[in-house]
Amino acid sequence: xxxxxxxxxxxxxxxxxxxxxxxxxxxxxxxxxxxxxxxxxxxxxxxxxxxxxxxxxxxxxxxxxxxxxxxxxxxxxxxxxxxxxxxxxxxxxxxxxxxxxxxxxxxxxxxxxx
Numbered sequence: 001x002x003x004x005x006x007x008x009x010x011x012x013x014x015x016x017x018x019x020x021x022x023x024x025x026x027x028x029x030x031x032x033x034x035x036x037x038x039x040x041x042x043x044x045x046x047x048x049x050x051x052x053x054x055x056x057x058x059x060x061x062x063x064x065x066x067x068x069x070x071x072x073x074x075x076x077x078x079x080x081x082x083x084x085x086x087x088x089x090x091x092x093x094x095x096x097x098x099x100x101x102x103x104x105x106x107x108x109x110x111x112x113x114x
Contacts, residue, residue, distance in 0.1 A: 024083035026096065033082050036104040043109030046102050061114050066092075073114035081107055 024030055051066075052059045061069035073081070085103055088094035095103065 025087040025094075027083070029096070029100070030079060030082035030086055033086075033100050033103045033107070034078055036101055038104040038108030039101075040105065040108040040112055042102075043105030043107070044113075046098070046106050047109050051106075061110070069110060069114040073110050078107060078111065081110070 048059060051057045051061075054064055056064045057066045057069055058064035062071075076084070082103065085095045085098075085106070098106070
């Protein structure tokens with residue numbers, strides 16, 4: 001699976017009130033991802049190959065079929081975003097097939113960009 005809808009429909013995956021990590025399907029792995037040193041440049045590459053396609057968020061994070069990331073990402077902290085990537089929600093599948101480093105890199109990129 002890809003990060004095709006990487007954050008769009010899932011930014012409430014932990015709960016409707018901004019996120020409760022106790023609901024995260026893999027909190028231990030989320031912690032592992034957050035402990036890594038991310039590479040924002042590598043994250044941009046993963047994003048562009050998966051989320052950045054026109055049928056998803058698009059290269060700018062706001063021109064695809066999925067919601068505008070600049071309106072969604074700032075409302076969530078790193079822990080919530082890691083949970084969302086790992087759990088998936090609605091039409092967004094879990095991105096747990098990505099390596100921990102890829103997840104850390106994508107998180108760094110979207111947090112810096114959106």
